[in-house]
Amino acid sequence: MFLKSVTLKGFKSFAETTAVDFVPGLNVVVGPNGTGKSNIVESIAWVLGSQSPTSMRSNQMADVIFSGSHSKPALGRAEVVLTLCNEDGRLPIDFPEVAISRSLFRSGESAYALNGAPSRLGDIAEILAAAGVGRHRHVIVSQGRIDAMLSAKPAERRSILEEAA
Amino acid sequence: MFLKSVTLKGFKSFAETTAVDFVPGLNVVVGPNGTGKSNIVESIAWVLGSQSPTSMRSNQMADVIFSGSHSKPALGRAEVVLTLCNEDGRLPIDFPEVAISRSLFRSGESAYALNGAPSRLGDIAEILAAAGVGRHRHVIVSQGRIDAMLSAKPAERRSILEEAA
Amino acid sequence: IVEVFSDFYRQVADSFEQCFATLFPGGQGRMRLTEPDDPLGSGVEIEARPAGKHLRKLGLLSGGERSLTALALVFAMLRSQSTPFFVLDEVDAALDDVNLIRFLRLTEEFRSEIQLLLISHQKRTMEAADCLLGVSMSSSGNSRVISERPGERVDVASNPSRAAG
Amino acid sequence: IVEVFSDFYRQVADSFEQCFATLFPGGQGRMRLTEPDDPLGSGVEIEARPAGKHLRKLGLLSGGERSLTALALVFAMLRSQSTPFFVLDEVDAALDDVNLIRFLRLTEEFRSEIQLLLISHQKRTMEAADCLLGVSMSSSGNSRVISERPGERVDVASNPSRAAG
Numbered sequence: 174m175f176l177k178s179v180t181l182k183g184f185k186s187f188a189e190t191t192a193v194d195f196v197p198g199l200n201v202v203v204g205p206n207g208t209g210k211s212n213i214v215e216s217i218a219w220v221l222g223s224q225s226p227t228s229m230r231s232n233q234m235a236d237v238i239f240s241g242s243h244s245k246p247a248l249g250r251a252e253v254v255l256t257l258c259n260e261d262g263r264l265p266i267d268f269p270e271v272a273i274s275r276s277l278f279r280s281g282e283s284a285y286a287l288n289g290a291p292s293r294l295g296d297i298a299e300i301l302a303a304a305g306v307g308r309h310r311h312v313i314v315s316q317g318r319i320d321a322m323l324s325a326k327p328a329e330r331r332s333i334l335e336e337a338a
Numbered sequence: 339m340f341l342k343s344v345t346l347k348g349f350k351s352f353a354e355t356t357a358v359d360f361v362p363g364l365n366v367v368v369g370p371n372g373t374g375k376s377n378i379v380e381s382i383a384w385v386l387g388s389q390s391p392t393s394m395r396s397n398q399m400a401d402v403i404f405s406g407s408h409s410k411p412a413l414g415r416a417e418v419v420l421t422l423c424n425e426d427g428r429l430p431i432d433f434p435e436v437a438i439s440r441s442l443f444r445s446g447e448s449a450y451a452l453n454g455a456p457s458r459l460g461d462i463a464e465i466l467a468a469a470g471v472g473r474h475r476h477v478i479v480s481q482g483r484i485d486a487m488l489s490a491k492p493a494e495r496r497s498i499l500e501e502a503a
Numbered sequence: 504i505v506e507v508f509s510d511f512y513r514q515v516a517d518s519f520e521q522c523f524a525t526l527f528p529g530g531q532g533r534m535r536l537t538e539p540d541d542p543l544g545s546g547v548e549i550e551a552r553p554a555g556k557h558l559r560k561l562g563l564l565s566g567g568e569r570s571l572t573a574l575a576l577v578f579a580m581l582r583s584q585s586t587p588f589f590v591l592d593e594v595d596a597a598l599d600d601v602n603l604i605r606f607l608r609l610t611e612e613f614r615s616e617i618q619l620l621l622i623s624h625q626k627r628t629m630e631a632a633d634c635l636l637g638v639s640m641s642s643s644g645n646s647r648v649i650s651e652r653p654g655e656r657v658d659v660a661s662n663p664s665r666a667a668g
Numbered sequence: 669i670v671e672v673f674s675d676f677y678r679q680v681a682d683s684f685e686q687c688f689a690t691l692f693p694g695g696q697g698r699m700r701l702t703e704p705d706d707p708l709g710s711g712v713e714i715e716a717r718p719a720g721k722h723l724r725k726l727g728l729l730s731g732g733e734r735s736l737t738a739l740a741l742v743f744a745m746l747r748s749q750s751t752p753f754f755v756l757d758e759v760d761a762a763l764d765d766v767n768l769i770r771f772l773r774l775t776e777e778f779r780s781e782i783q784l785l786l787i788s789h790q791k792r793t794m795e796a797a798d799c800l801l802g803v804s805m806s807s808s809g810n811s812r813v814i815s816e817r818p819g820e821r822v823d824v825a826s827n828p829s830r831a832a833g
């Protein structure tokens with residue numbers, strides 16, 4: 174199972190629909206400061222179900238919606254679609270390709286979908302967990318966070334391992 | 339007033355007496371990972387009077403004393419001498435060059451000296467303060483700490499400014 | 504429950520030693536239970552000894568050494584959990600050239616078992632990519648992505664790190 | 669007391685705007701009192717707006733943008749306190765090439781008023797040095813330092829960043 178692509182629409186600095194295509198091996202994202210690389214990382218955390226605005230570098234979830242520039246107005250909605258290759262059947266649903274999507278409106282209303290069918294986060298999370306993708310924090314090391322891996326006390330480190338076991 | 343040199347002897351990875359000479363302008367320290375660059379930074383914080391083992395990346399001050407390698411035995415004492423150019427008279431003592439030194443023995447016994455004369459940290463701190471060198475944390479941004487400058491809450495930021503005023 | 508944890512812990516501890524050996528040739532990394540007779544409650548310690556150095560507290564490691572140690576732990580956990588994909592945002596920022604090569608060697612070891620997405624400013628990391636994604640921001644404050652498969656690049660032969668890989 | 673703080677605050681706020689303008693050409697940075705009618709107790713906010721972008725929460729800035737904003741604040745405080753020397757350990761780690769050049773331009777502005785000691789792995793920073801200090805570790809686990817004055821280097825003419833300086 175691997176990521177085929179993530180498509181951002183109105184998510185943070187990605188005002189227009191932007192598809193980011195991956196290959197099964199080593200994918201490297203590059204570019205100048207402030208262009209949107211970490212925003213792509215956060216879009217993956219977000220579509221996998223992150224409930225914490227802190228993981229989005231904010232205290233309000235609505236901050237993930239494109240908030241405008243001098244030549245583009247703010248948008249009313251953010252949407253991210255993550256497309257996974259499931260040819261090895263690791264995700265327990267009968268599709269060779271699985272698309273998970275999440276939307277958020279400025280009203281606070283949010284929606285999830287699985288291959289286009291409206292879905293609940295709980296159901297999606299269950300399917301992902303079966304494939305070894307826990308909640309987003311288990312598949313991402315955010316910018317500046319690698320050193321924190323070592324700062325845990327021995328007891329904390331034990332609980333991290335217990336959770337993962 | 340500027341730093342002429344810092345001399346490390348038995349301080350962390352500097353087993354042998356090592357003089358690091360500076361110029362008044364831009365000094366850049368380079369080298370591979372783990373060679374001792376941040377140790378030099380900490381030696382400056384330490385000789386200026388840092389009382390916190392945390393600034394030395396430890397919970398015990400004795401960890402600043404060279405603790406041995408496979409070919410060199412541990413030492414019993416760490417000493418750092420900071421030599422300052424005082425030709426502009428900014429330090430309120432009548433010397434064109436001022437050497438501040440600090441020693442720590444494994445027993446925990448420590449000693450300060452000013453131009454070779456035994457001295458107390460309080461007196462040295464007073465002289466440095468007159469020249470705009472507060473306690474070490476006001477002249478050093480440690481590795482990994484630049485981002486923390488922005489994380490302060492508005493009230494904390496105010497107190498930082500008040501202290502500095 | 505004790506067995507589930509103990510088996511998992513054993514796997515991670517073994518993988519950690521191997522990953523550490525790749526990142527620190529000639530060094531040794533170990534995980535250790537703080538109370539080996541209490542597998543139900545014991546905390547977990549990490550010991551990291553770079554080549555040619557004595558074992559010291561984790562805090563005394565340099566910035567680059569800490570990054571590498573954390574990465575050895577991350578990859579050990581990935582292998583033990585069979586995570587399908589993983590995202591790392593600028594985890595190579597503190598690495599010098601030699602350590603960067605070692606990190607890339609570790610990612611190469613994992614290439615067939617896990618899909619990786621790395622954000623990086625480092626040239627060597629870009630050169631190691633199977634797929635390179637360039638992010639830019641237009642003057643209208645909108646992010647864009649262009650992808651490049653190094654198979655399609657003209658200059659592969661002039662990249663020594665690719666020649667080896 | 670209020671006046672001492674207000675004068676100092678005013679100085680720092682003005683310097684911050686100037687330093688920010690050097691690091692973010694076309695952008696705007698400001699410090700702001702959270703309660704302007706309460707100079708005795710008001711907190712201090714930082715607003716950072718990179719060129720071509722809207723003003724957003726500090727947290728939404730990218731890693732490189734945060735580093736630059738923090739550096740603008742650090743240098744504003746240095747100027748307002750007439751600090752004689754300052755040490756910065758790997759503060760340029762998150763900067764891309766363009767922003768690194770801007771940071772070095774800022775340090776050049778301060779060259780006559782403050783002595784700087786920078787630890788860095790970045791080539792451009794090394795090239796900008798008045799004095800370059802190389803740190804190495806011998807196989808006996810002992811650190812050494814070699815210093816080099818670029819005045820003595822043969823290749824000054826081929827370094828465009830030095831040719832300008």
Ligand SMILES: Nc1ncnc2c1ncn2[C@@H]1O[C@H](COP(=O)(O)OP(=O)(O)OP(=O)(O)O)[C@@H](O)[C@H]1O
Pocket residue numbers: 184185186187204205206207208209210211212213236237238239240241316638718721722724728729730731732733762
């Ligand atoms: N809701 C939003 N609407 C529009 N732009 C946004 C929004 N949220 C964040 N941004 C912009 O995204 C930019 C940050 O992007 P990001 O953190 O992905 O940069 P980066 O490519 O990772 O850079 P670096 O190399 O410095 O880490 C900021 O400049 C910010 O203004």
Ligand SMILES: Nc1ncnc2c1ncn2[C@@H]1O[C@H](COP(=O)(O)OP(=O)(O)OP(=O)(O)O)[C@@H](O)[C@H]1O
Pocket residue numbers: 349350351352369370371372373374375376377378401402403404405406481553556557559563564565566567568597803
């Ligand atoms: N008391 C001590 N005795 C001997 N060696 C020590 C002592 N304390 C720390 N060290 C060694 O110093 C090294 C770290 O040095 P330092 O942090 O200065 O590296 P650095 O040059 O800043 O590297 P980086 O580029 O990775 O930040 C460690 O490898 C550690 O083993």
Ligand SMILES: [Mg+2]
Pocket residue numbers: 210211212316730731732
């Ligand atoms: Mg980033």
Ligand SMILES: [Mg+2]
Pocket residue numbers: 375376377481565566567
């Ligand atoms: Mg360091």
